[in-house]
Amino acid sequence: MNTLTRETRESDRSQAEQFITPPASVTEISDGYMLEIEMPGVKKDGLEMSVENNELTIIGRLSLPAVEGTLMHRESRPENFRRAFEIDPSIDASKISAKIDQGLVTLTLPKAEHVKPRKITVS
């Protein structure tokens, strides 16, 4: 199950658009995985997710509230978020679901039916 978290950081660099790699946590739950990614300032419609060649890519585009006044001190970076994960073959990519709440993206990656442990009754 260690292939799930292999990242594709190299491909991030070569792209023309600059992205921030947001912190993420991966938890194995009873019937799959749960992925949590921090994307503060991203709304539901700024979220783009795709699965291609077993690679799950999550892009979050910022929609920051306009603040009037001059910036005196800055620690945040006004760049969009991007994170990619190689997903385990046991995951059913068609059943991945996602939600975003207060800038925290939570993805549920269920395992495919055929890999779930199953009890066989003796007939």
Place this chain on the structure above:
Amino acid sequence: MKLIRYQVPNSTPWPALDRWSNLRDELNSFFNTPFSSGFGRTAQLFTGWSPALDLYESGDHFVAVVELPGMRKDVIDISLHDGTLTISGERKRESNNNGETAQRTERYVGTFRRSIALPTRVDPSKVVASYEDGILKVTLPKAEEAKPKQIQVS
């Protein structure tokens, strides 16, 4: 009056120089690390969770914008004391049930505290805060005496 202090004979005559060279190395390694990958995490190593804070100023108010993804509104604590704005809170591990195995934990769990000294006085009774999309926005109107004033030439 003694101008030259006693020195241990075997020690370097200028111990301060050694310290400077260490500092220089530290600074060099700091600037060599790519800003995008290491900065936030290095800062977290020493201080725990230190959410990014931006401060804006306009004629009659300040606005502090803090990145706090995935918090609940009621655990964010904002206080104002002697012209210092402090934002603190705690993020708890959401579930710790059996059958769950953390495979990778990059998200910080625990308490945080950020303080920022405001350049001028603000009116504590008029401070308002909102929390949306993981961004906390605190608007602090300046106190009457700190607002810019137009003076008419009579």
